[in-house]
Amino acid sequence: MAERRRMIPVWFFVGVLLLIYGVLILADGIIEWNHLPDTVLANLHSTVWWGALLIVIGALFVHLFRPRKSSR
Amino acid sequence: MMQFALVPAAAAGKLISLSPLDLAIIVIYFIAVLGIGFYLKNFAKSGEDFFIAGREMTAWVAGLSFLSANLGSLELLGWAGAAYQYGILAAHWYWLGAIPAMLFLAIIMMPFYYISKTHSVPGYLNLRFDRATSGLSAVTFAVMTILMSGVNMYAMAVVMKVVLGWNIHFSIWVSSLTVGVYVAMGGLFSAIFNEVLQFFLIWLGALLIPILGLVETGGWSGMVARIHENFPGVDLTHLWRGLGHFSTNPMGIQWTGIIFGLTAVLGMGYWTTDFLVVQRVLAAKDLRSAKMAPIIGAFFKMAVPFIVILPGLLALSVLPYHLVPQDVMRPGQHSYNEVLPLMLARYCGPGLLGLGITALVAGFMSGMAGNVSAFATVWTYDIYRVFFRKDASDSHYVSMGRWCTLIGLIVSIGAAYAVMGFASIMDYVQALFSFFIAPLFGTVILGMLWKRTTGKGAFWGLLAGTLSSVGMFLVVKFYPPAISIVALSSHAKMMAEDMYRALWSWLICVGVTVGISLMTRPRPAAELAGLVYGETELPSEGHLPLVKRPIFWAGVAMVLLLALQWIFW
Numbered sequence: 246m247a248e249r250r251r252m253i254p255v256w257f258f259v260g261v262l263l264l265i266y267g268v269l270i271l272a273d274g275i276i277e278w279n280h281l282p283d284t285v286l287a288n289l290h291s292t293v294w295w296g297a298l299l300i301v302i303g304a305l306f307v308h309l310f311r312p313r314k315s316s317r
Numbered sequence: 318m319m320q321f322a323l324v325p326a327a328a329a330g331k332l333i334s335l336s337p338l339d340l341a342i343i344v345i346y347f348i349a350v351l352g353i354g355f356y357l358k359n360f361a362k363s364g365e366d367f368f369i370a371g372r373e374m375t376a377w378v379a380g381l382s383f384l385s386a387n388l389g390s391l392e393l394l395g396w397a398g399a400a401y402q403y404g405i406l407a408a409h410w411y412w413l414g415a416i417p418a419m420l421f422l423a424i425i426m427m428p429f430y431y432i433s434k435t436h437s438v439p440g441y442l443n444l445r446f447d448r449a450t451s452g453l454s455a456v457t458f459a460v461m462t463i464l465m466s467g468v469n470m471y472a473m474a475v476v477m478k479v480v481l482g483w484n485i486h487f488s489i490w491v492s493s494l495t496v497g498v499y500v501a502m503g504g505l506f507s508a509i510f511n512e513v514l515q516f517f518l519i520w521l522g523a524l525l526i527p528i529l530g531l532v533e534t535g536g537w538s539g540m541v542a543r544i545h546e547n548f549p550g551v552d553l554t555h556l557w558r559g560l561g562h563f564s565t566n567p568m569g570i571q572w573t574g575i576i577f578g579l580t581a582v583l584g585m586g587y588w589t590t591d592f593l594v595v596q597r598v599l600a601a602k603d604l605r606s607a608k609m610a611p612i613i614g615a616f617f618k619m620a621v622p623f624i625v626i627l628p629g630l631l632a633l634s635v636l637p638y639h640l641v642p643q644d645v646m647r648p649g650q651h652s653y654n655e656v657l658p659l660m661l662a663r664y665c666g667p668g669l670l671g672l673g674i675t676a677l678v679a680g681f682m683s684g685m686a687g688n689v690s691a692f693a694t695v696w697t698y699d700i701y702r703v704f705f706r707k708d709a710s711d712s713h714y715v716s717m718g719r720w721c722t723l724i725g726l727i728v729s730i731g732a733a734y735a736v737m738g739f740a741s742i743m744d745y746v747q748a749l750f751s752f753f754i755a756p757l758f759g760t761v762i763l764g765m766l767w768k769r770t771t772g773k774g775a776f777w778g779l780l781a782g783t784l785s786s787v788g789m790f791l792v793v794k795f796y797p798p799a800i801s802i803v804a805l806s807s808h809a810k811m812m813a814e815d816m817y818r819a820l821w822s823w824l825i826c827v828g829v830t831v832g833i834s835l836m837t838r839p840r841p842a843a844e845l846a847g848l849v850y851g852e853t854e855l856p857s858e859g860h861l862p863l864v865k866r867p868i869f870w871a872g873v874a875m876v877l878l879l880a881l882q883w884i885f886w
Contacts, residue, residue, distance in 0.1 A: 252360055255378060255513045262349050263517065266342060270668035273338050282666025285635075286529050292668050295525060302521075 253312050260306025263299045271296025335481060339671030346518070346675045347495060350511050350682060354499025357506040364711045367504030367718050368694040369436050369600050376606035378513060380613030383597040384621075385512035388519060389684020393625055393677060394472045397660075398653035400629025401640055403568045403812070404544075404553025405885060406560075407629065408622045413580045416615050416878045418588035420871040422598070423611040426589050428855050429765050430599060431607045432847045437599075438592040438761065439699040445764045445848045447772035448703055453779055454760070455699035457753045458592055459692055463725060464749055465593075466688035467732025472654070473681035474733070479651070480658045480674060489733050492678070496685040497726040501719045505600060505694075508686040512597075515679035516617075522676025523624040523657075529664040530631035543634035553633060556885045562808070569810030578816025582823045586758030593691040604856060608867040615874045619881065625657075632656045635663070688729070693721040748790060748815055755819035756782025759826035763834075768842060768849040774834030782826025789818045 274292030281287040335343075361367045374382070399407040435441040439458060443451035470489050477488035499507050534540040541554050551567060552559045559566030560575060588594060588611070601607035632640070636659065638650075646652050651659060661673040697718045702709070709717075760779045763770045792799045793814060801807040804817040845852040858866050 253356070255510045258349070258353055258510065259514055259517050262345070262514065263521070265345060266672060269338060269342065270672065273668045277667070284666050285663050286533060287666060289529070289532070291525055291529065291664070292666055295521075295669060295672075299521060302517075 254310045256306050256310040257312065260303045260308075260310060262303070264303030264307055267296050267299030267301075267303050269296075271300060335671060335674070336667035338668050339674065342668070342671035343675050343678065346678060349514070350499050351495065353510050353514070354502040354507045357503030357510060361502070361504040361506050362715070364698075364714045364718070366506065367715045368690075368698065369596070370505040370509055372600055373602045374509065374597075374600045374606070374610075376601060376609035376613060378509065379597055379601040379606060379610035381516045381617070382509040382512040382600075383594055383610050384614035384617050385516045385519075385683050386508075386594050386597055386687035388516070388621065389469050389472075389680050389687065392621075392684075393519070393523070393680050394475065394654050394657055396625045397629045397632075397657040398640075398655070400626040401632050401656045402629075402642075402653045403566075404551075404633070405556055405626060405630060406553075406566060406568050406570075408556065408626045408885070409575050409579060410584075411618060411622045411626065412878055412881055413575060414584035415588060415618050416874060417580060418584040418586075419611040419615040419618065420874055421585060422589040422595070423608045423615075423867055424871055426761075426765060427598065427608050427611070428604065429848060429850075429853065430595065431601075431604045432853060432855075435599070436698055437695055438590050438595055438757075439695055441848075442760065442764065442775070443699065443703065445845075446770075446775045450760065450772055450776040450779060451699060452703065453776060453783075454757055455695050455703075457757070457783060458695055459700065461749055461753045462593065462688045462692040462695070463729045464732045464735075466685055466692070466725065466729030467734075468736050469681055469684040469688065470730060470733035471736040473678070473685075475654060479655050480662070489730055492681065493685060493726050493730055496682050496689065497723050500686050500689050500693075501722040504715075504718065505596065505690050508683075508690040509597060509600065511679075511686055512683045515676075515683040518672070518679040519676045520624065522673045522679075523628070523661075525669060525673070526657075526660045526664055527623055527627040527631065530628065530635065530660065534631065534634050540631060540634045544630065547633060554630070554885075556882060558886065563804075563806040563813065564808040568812050569806075569808055570813035570816060571806070571809075574804070574809075574813050574816035574820075578813075578820040581820075582755050582758065583816060583819045585762075586754035586819070586823070590757045590761045591754055592695060593687050596691050596694060605858070605865075605867065609870070612867055612870045612874060615871075616877075619874070619877060628660045629656055632660055685726075685729075689722050689725045692725040693718045696721045696725070748811075752786045752790070752822075753783060755786065755823045756826035759823045760830060763827065763830050764849070766850045767834075768845055768851055769834055769839050770830060771834045771837040771839050773837045774830040774832070777833050778826045778828075778830025781829040782822045785825045786818055786822035789821065 270292055274290060274296050277292070278290065360371075365371055396407055396410065430438075430441060433441055433444055435444060439451045439455035442454050470493050473492055474485040474488040477483040477492075478485045499511065503510070531537065531540065534543055544553055552565075553567065557572065560570065560572040563569050563571050598607050598610045601610050640651050640653050640656060642653065658677070661670065665673050697714050701717055702714065706713075756779050759782060760775050763778075764775060789803050793803055798807070800809055800814055803821070804814040806813075809817070842852055847853050858868070863869050
């Protein structure tokens with residue numbers, strides 16, 4: 246699909262969105278480290294490690310599927 | 318342990334308040350889908366592009382899209398609610414009710430769909446039979462799609478109402494118009510791109526619920542122990558043990574209903590003839606990709622209960638109150654369909670909550686986009702082009718498809734209001750499936766596998782199956798004791814009735830089709846090449862290594878499915 250029309254692969258869009266979300270969520274988790282939300286198991290700081298996971302997945306997709314000038 | 322502040326928020330008219338970060342995450346999603354739709358507008362110029370995405374999707378894109386088209390907010394909310402109501406029995410709809418059918422589509426049916434180069438399921442019926450059968454199928458599909466679209470809108474509006482406190486009417490109109498804009502711009506390209514995007518958002522937005530839920534309950538055994546404590550005397554954690562009789566399980570169904578009604582008819586019908594999902598596979602770039610796409614989808618489908626059914630079971634074990642059917646809900650109470658947002662709010666703080674809500678919004682978008690794109694295709698190609706304007710230009714049909722997308726949305730908004738009166742979203746959907754999908758499966762499968770099937774047999778069989786299904790529904794609705802005849806037991810409940818009604822309507826369709834076909838003249842065999850088993854040369858896969866053959870992966874999926882049945886027996 247990407248080769249024939251030079252369309253940006255869908256995986257790239259996925260990566261960009263996850264990367265943006267990951268950065269926002271991780272940053273919030275770090276900033277609010279000492280102000281836990283009123284949720285069950287908030288002490289596990291899931292915001293921090295889930296944000297980091299999103300960054301890893303997003304960065305991987307962006308790297309692998311970034312638009313290139315010449316088609317493969 | 319810190320307690321979740323549910324009651325005060327609920328009393329204030331909404332479950333939770335979103336932080337600025339949550340709102341930013343939701344807004345970014347809306348910008349992304351509209352941006353992608355705008356970007357793809359440049360690629361959706363011809364009818365082939367707009368309606369069938371240029372037939373150039375890889376197996377992975379088509380496979381994830383195939384699965385995501387079904388993984389709308391209806392699935393997420395409805396089945397999480399069904400899991401709370403019926404326990405793990407709801408997982409049958411993900412496993413036996415889906416996997417065999419997806420594999421059957423891949424291995425047996427896809428070659429005929431793909432080789433015939435049809436653009437839709439009614440289009441196949443037009444090639445195989447005649448305009449009448451195709452037209453009947455197209456009209457019933459259009460009706461079902463619009464109603465399903467309304468169900469999706471309603472489900473989304475419920476999320477907005479419960480979680481954010483938004484006005485339900487405002488939610489329906491604003492969110493559905495957003496979907497309309499991006500599908501009208503990019504057609505099936507837009508729908509597929511956003512479905513793949515949504516696949517990741519749903520998994521990453523909802524996966525924290527089962528993970529943290531199992532941490533809270535101390536694992537599976539801890540969860541089961543708590544459920545037994547909260548609901549003594551009811552088996553909610555076994556797939557088969559309670560299915561010996563209608564009265565020994567919360568769904569009021571017997572194993573025959575699951576095997577014959579769900580697995581053999583309803584599941585098969587939905588996954589192999591519902592154009593909403595089949596359209597995604599038809600967009601694959603070649604036959605092997607088209608066969609692999611449903612198999613890839615099957616593996617992920619087997620895992621979906623982890624983020625949909627398990628949260629429902631966890632809610633049974635951890636929520637300090639009982640959810641109730643929507644029609645008996647009083648102020649301060651919550652219905653089954655609200656279980657997923659409730660669990661989301663229980664575990665997710667700022668940021669993660671926005672991600673989870675975005676996942677639900679994405680699920681809604683995908684369900685809506687799937688319905689309207691399929692509706693636009695069937696209306697334009699199988700109704701408008703066949704019955705109203707045969708020889709218009711390609712650009713005219715693309716323009717019609719774009720307008721249909723918007724008109725279909727407006728009609729489905731009306732359907733959303735009709736859905737509000739039903740107690741359970743899924744009960745309503747199952748009734749719809751049994752009306753249209755079950756007989757259609759009889760017609761398509763006979764058309765593909767039995768070359769003696771005639772157009773007249775197919776038409777009257779499909780009509781008889783559909784009318785008998787609607788008839789059985791009405792009889793039971795106005796004379797409830799008739800359920801003991803339709804569903805074989807007075808203990809049967811609504812879901813069971815749907816399964817058996819589907820089975821009977823399929824049998825009626827097949828019986829009438831076979832009977833009339835034997836009395837009418839079949840088409841010459843030469844005209845059936847590429848359409849029917851025995852008259853179609855199927856490409857050999859013998860030259861491929863084992864790991865590249867679809868049949869190998871279908872076998873692996875079946876083994877996994879059987880293992881799941883054994884584990885949760």
